[in-house]
Amino acid sequence: MRMPSLVVTCAALGVLLGMPADVTATNSWPVAEQQQVSDTTYGCLICHAEKRRSFTMGIHSERGIQCHDCHGGNPASFERDVAHRGRFLGSPDKLETIQLCSTCHADAGQMRQYGLPADQLAEFRTSRHGQLLLERGDDNAPTCTDCHDAHTILPSEDARSNVHPTHIAATCARCHEDETLMGGYGIPVNQFSEYRESAHGNAVFEQANFAAPTCTGCHGSHAALPPGVTEIVNVCDKCHVLIGRAFSQGPHASATREGTLPGCLGCHSNHGTERVSPDAIASLCANCHEADSRAALTGMELQEKVVYAVQELVAAETAIAEMLEAGHQVSNERFRYQTALTSFLERAQVHHSLDLDRLEDISLQLRSDTELIKATAESFAEERWEHKLLLVPVWFLTLSAVVFAWFKLREVER
């Protein structure tokens, strides 16, 4: 599109500069000829047949929108010059695209019937992408169609969509894995590979658990921006409610509020979100706290407790497996193990408050369950061992009988 019409440019600027959208104007805008055109007499398809397939796959086609609703022109004409005459938008550039989409998608009145929000444009203005594109005119920044595709526009619930949870990360990575592109902004390119290995990525890709966040879950979709230092806790808190609550009661919360600690990222990484392994807790504390400080000692005590709890759980699990293999009923033990697991999860939450007294209570609770499982298994194992004692009378009787038979045989055969 080299020569946009004056009307379109004006309208685009109006929207971009934050003027209230003129409802009557947007309603009447793209339709050049208000006439029903049937599929076979639809002029655009004579030349643009290849666009037809991709467009009819999308939701816009499903809702009865046709080429000229966005591109203008005269679809009733079979001649190119006539068809492209009038208010016509061939291939809109990035700014025009935003303006074009916003004519409908920024209009709450129109979006209400589809249950869609109408705040994408407003959100986009606040995003880094929006700042670059709208304020600096940076053509590297994405526009609507870069993520949503120009013609095959699908709702995010559709598994084929670029913005379906399983595809969002790859969609973002199209630019964010491009070193030459990202180099100019000083942004790393390893987010996708880290995310793929993370607990969140594993949940989305392996377990199809779409409650787990993709890129947009933490950064926002249209308002995409990395959260600030003091905001991180609130981002994670959206899902990890109980951990967030415990964290806010602990000593690290005030440091986060003051901005000296990057919240959850103080111990966990952002895109990788790996768990801190139980035996790495103390060394993690030592990163910030001095070796003999009270905080470092607390860290060591924490680590001890976690390692112990994990050992207890593993031991209980093995005990149950052994009992099962020996043919014992283990439903009680399995129930107890679940209780212990619940305590373990509760411990993981309380852990973030660094409240050692409460942790001790929970550890005791966990231990009471695992110890009972282990004791039951031990008593069964002892019982099984006692079975072997039966071998003594069995072989005593057997050998006596054989010896008796032997002597008797010698007697009768003599």
Next chain:
Amino acid sequence: MIKQWLAQFWDDIKSSTDAGLLGVARFVGLLYGPIGRNLRIDEAWRKALRYRLAAHVGWRHALGGITYLLLIVLVVTGVLLSFYYRPSVEEAYPSVQHIVSEVSFGWLIRDLHAWCANLVVIVALAHMARVFFEASYKPPREMNWIVGLALLGVVLAFGATGYLLPWDQWAYWTVTEVLDAVAMIPLVGGLVADAIMGDAIVSGATLSRFFALHVIVLPWITLALLSYHFTLIRRRGIAPPVSTDSGGSKSRLSGMRPEEAQEPGRPFFPNHLLRSFAVAVLTLAIAITLAILFPRPLGDAANPYLLPNELVSTWVPVDVSLALIRFTGLWGLTVFSILGLSLVLLPVFDRRPERALRQRPVAVAFGLIFYVGFAAAWIVGQQIRSVPPSARPQPEIVGEEGSPGAELPLPELGPTPPVPNPEGAGREP
């Protein structure tokens, strides 16, 4: 009074020329009382017990008797188990857990049953090997060879049906595998597998069928075959030593002669019976020892929706067929099964009187291949911890027969007019 009674009892026992067994019967009055006079039990006993066994009958002839003893142990322990076992999908597994962990000595009974089921296969095969290599199957004992093989088949069927009953993951998936293998037999396989499965998958219907076969049908078949087996031994006698040709005659060249005939040989009672007693006691002790030291573990409860990570087989034929399928493919199993089945026809073809090993190299070679192959496959099969083959990816089904829909292309999207001018696509001039 009691003293007198005991003294008379003791005198009766001492007065008997036989060992204690007849003494008891005599004391109760069965032999000398009015019952004895009418029924002549004493005579019957004498006739049954008073004969001599040929001198060449040795310890190796005990294998058949051990098989019989193990079958008796299996019946006794099986009846005891059936007091507690409940053959339904919901209760089978918990009832086995109950037997093993709560019923007093239930663990011993169950492990004894499982171990004897394995031992009976091994000992029966050894018994068969003795008969085979001594050529005892030759006329006039060819029928007993065939009956013996039928008994082996019944024993294998016992194991196959019994294996499912604990209803744990190993049992469930092993039986699924076995039934899949049965379904692969040409012509009749599918029908047979469907008939004994009774459902689309191994399910409650299969469990009921297997239980009925295991505790009702097969025992009666075994009883009939065993009676015939033993009758034939009595009629045709034990085969003479290998060095003597049977002569192809149907005459009674038996190892058994009446005691009164002053021929060399060992009296059956009490000499032979004492030996049998020693062997039986040792066999029992070994079975109990194995059951105590190596209990059969119980897997997770059967779950048709979950394939186990590994199948642990605790039954000899499963080990053997696993190893054969793994290393020689299905063909290896088929050829081996045919080799085994062809043993049935052995006495039909091999009717010549020669009985020494060197005089019948072909038969001996086939027998060696079968037994060495069986032993090797068994040892190897025990090492295999396999995932069931049905867990492996199945070839994709490309449209069923009779539904041509899968072949048809997608419907066209509709006519699209030809492009008159390839240039100027979507651009304003």
